[in-house]
Amino acid sequence: MYRHHKVSLPVLLIPIFWFALLPIPAIGGLLHTESINETVPLYSASPIDSVDFKIFLEDSAGLMAPVSVFEQTFTELDAGTSLIFDSGLLFTQAADLLTNDADDFVTVYVGSASTTYNESSFFDLTPDFYGNQLTSIEAHLDSIDIVPLGQILNTYVASLDFTGTLEIHGQSLPEPGGILLGLCGLLGLFTLCSRQRVRSSSSFSV
Numbered sequence: 001m002y003r004h005h006k007v008s009l010p011v012l013l014i015p016i017f018w019f020a021l022l023p024i025p026a027i028g029g030l031l032h033t034e035s036i037n038e039t040v041p042l043y044s045a046s047p048i049d050s051v052d053f054k055i056f057l058e059d060s061a062g063l064m065a066p067v068s069v070f071e072q073t074f075t076e077l078d079a080g081t082s083l084i085f086d087s088g089l090l091f092t093q094a095a096d097l098l099t100n101d102a103d104d105f106v107t108v109y110v111g112s113a114s115t116t117y118n119e120s121s122f123f124d125l126t127p128d129f130y131g132n133q134l135t136s137i138e139a140h141l142d143s144i145d146i147v148p149l150g151q152i153l154n155t156y157v158a159s160l161d162f163t164g165t166l167e168i169h170g171q172s173l174p175e176p177g178g179i180l181l182g183l184c185g186l187l188g189l190f191t192l193c194s195r196q197r198v199r200s201s202s203s204f205s206v
Contacts, residue, residue, distance in 0.1 A: 031132060032123055032168040039161050040113040041149075048146060048158040050075045054109035055139070055166070057097045060118075066107070067093045070139050079143050086136035095134040098168070103127035110162050123168070134170040 042048050055069040067090055070083055085091055097104050098119070106123075107116040120127040145161040 029169065029171055030167060031129060031134075031170050032125075034123060034166040034168075036108065036110075036162070036164045036166060038110040038113070038163075039159065040111055042111045042146070042158040042160050044156050044158075045154060046156060048148065048156050051111045051144070051146065051160050051162065052109065053139075053141075053162070054107075056107045056109075057094050058105040058107065059097055059100075060102055060104045064093070067097060069094050069137055072139075074141060074144055076144050076146060078141055081141050083139040083141075084136055085138070091137070094137065097128075098134060099129045099132060101128065101130035111160055129168060129170065132170045132172055134168060136167075136169040138167040138169065140165045140167065 042051060050073050052071075052073050054071045056066040057069060058064075058066040069085055069090075072083060074081075085094070103118050103120045105116055106119055107114055118127070119125060123129075142163045142165065143161070144163075147159045147161075149157040149159055151157065
């Protein structure tokens with residue numbers, strides 16, 4: 001003969017609250033898109049058919065070396081390609097700089113030209129992605145045109161038209177208050193279950 005054991009609702013809810021408190025894997029939604037449009041002159045001792053594209057992050061306190069986010073050489077055949085930065089020690093350092101609640105620096109190199117921005121002005125933030133967990137940084141090259149302009153003495157000159165986007169992916173971190181509320185709820189369930197066990201024991205002893 002099988003016996004039917006009745007399980008109380010609070011006992012069933014305990015695993016649900018427990019799993020709710022576990023860390024949620026980062027899904028990586030789009031947090032921000034930044035357009036990069038550059039028209040710059042290029043100079044070289046040989047004919048020009050490519051351009052170097054680099055992005056570095058540097059902490060405003062100057063306590064660590066600049067962190068390389070991207071370093072890539074593009075030709076016109078690379079239009080439409082994407083670069084994804086989402087793992088390794090450098091990514092961890094870059095993500096820390098982008099979420100440390102400090103107005104650090106972003107330097108963008110296109111060919112020999114470079115421009116340094118504060119995070120707050122480059123991403124239009126105050127001051128960075130603080131409160132988020134970053135999952136990837138992506139660069140998308142939309143178009144690239146290298147137009148030769150001739151030669152001056154021993155130097156080749158060209159004009160570069162470069163358009164692309166820089167995307168930051170991640171998710172918001174849970175608020176400390178929400179975690180505390182969940183813990184309080186879990187504690188309340190344990191207390192309720194303990195009281196029910198005491199009542200059950202008392203009823204059996206009568």
